[in-house]
Amino acid sequence: xxxxxxxxxxxxxxxxxxxxxxxxxxxxxxxxxxxxxxxxxxxxxxxxxxxxxxxxxxxxxxxxxxxxxxxxxxxxxxxxxxxxxxxxxxxxxxxxxxxxxxxxxxxxxxxxxxxxxxxxxxxxxxxxxxxx
Numbered sequence: 192x193x194x195x196x197x198x199x200x201x202x203x204x205x206x207x208x209x210x211x212x213x214x215x216x217x218x219x220x221x222x223x224x225x226x227x228x229x230x231x232x233x234x235x236x237x238x239x240x241x242x243x244x245x246x247x248x249x250x251x252x253x254x255x256x257x258x259x260x261x262x263x264x265x266x267x268x269x270x271x272x273x274x275x276x277x278x279x280x281x282x283x284x285x286x287x288x289x290x291x292x293x294x295x296x297x298x299x300x301x302x303x304x305x306x307x308x309x310x311x312x313x314x315x316x317x318x319x320x321x322x323x
Contacts, residue, residue, distance in 0.1 A: 194272045197272035198269070200268050201268035201272060204268060205265050208265065211245065211261070215242065215246050218242040219306070221233060222239070223313065226313075236319040239319035243314060246303070246307045253300045
């Protein structure tokens with residue numbers, strides 16, 4: 192793999208990572224707004240199941256102390272590109288800036304767990320519906 196290709200793939204990886212975060216956080220906002228406005232799409236079973244699984248994966252890796260596979264992949268690709276994990280493009284920089292904060296790991300574990308609790312509570316109080 193050429194360094195240029197690795198750098199490009201690293202930027203794609205951080206973009207996918209950002210999309211994942213947007214799906215989990217934005218998905219919960221969509222569900223809550225949809226609940227308030229009576230949108231049928233907010234009760235879509237497949238969407239809700241994927242959303243629950245999305246935050247569930249984040250919480251599980253946090254509880255287990257595992258590193259996010261997308262972060263690991265991005266860092267590897269940046270190193271293959273000839274830089275350190277922080278040598279990134281303009282787009283990569285801003286997407287990474289929005290994703291990562293400096294705080295102790297336990298803070299993230301608590302935040303992820305509380306967010307998952309909110310998703311589960313929403314699932315129970317405003318359950319998804321299967322078509323039928």
